[in-house]
Amino acid sequence: MIRLARIGKNKYPTYRIIVSDKRKDTKGTYLEALGHYNPHTKVIELAKDRLTYWLGKGAQMSSTLHNICITKGFITGAKRSKMHKKEQAKAEEKPQEPAKQEPKAA
Numbered sequence: 001m002i003r004l005a006r007i008g009k010n011k012y013p014t015y016r017i018i019v020s021d022k023r024k025d026t027k028g029t030y031l032e033a034l035g036h037y038n039p040h041t042k043v044i045e046l047a048k049d050r051l052t053y054w055l056g057k058g059a060q061m062s063s064t065l066h067n068i069c070i071t072k073g074f075i076t077g078a079k080r081s082k083m084h085k086k087e088q089a090k091a092e093e094k095p096q097e098p099a100k101q102e103p104k105a106a
Helices: 048-056 063-072 085-093
Strands: 002-009 012-019 032-038 043-046
Touching (some): 002 048, 002 063, 032 048
Antiparallel strands (some): 002 012, 012 032
């Protein structure tokens, strides 16, 4: 999985973009560091060739990183919703009903 690992000072986070096993903690060991992201200045440095390599191997990106990469133009496609699958199922299950109109009194 390709995802963000938080680094930086207290109350001023920056993130390292890493490739690691999905079941492992991001603070532990990881396979490779692909770059870093600063959300305050919106600066992202990413090794695009290594990103395409890992995506070719079947690695998946987290929703947040996927949306950042689309915004910056590293990949193309639609942005992902950050809702979990259960929340999405509930949202799709209940269709919105049209507003009821009250009868006019004459």
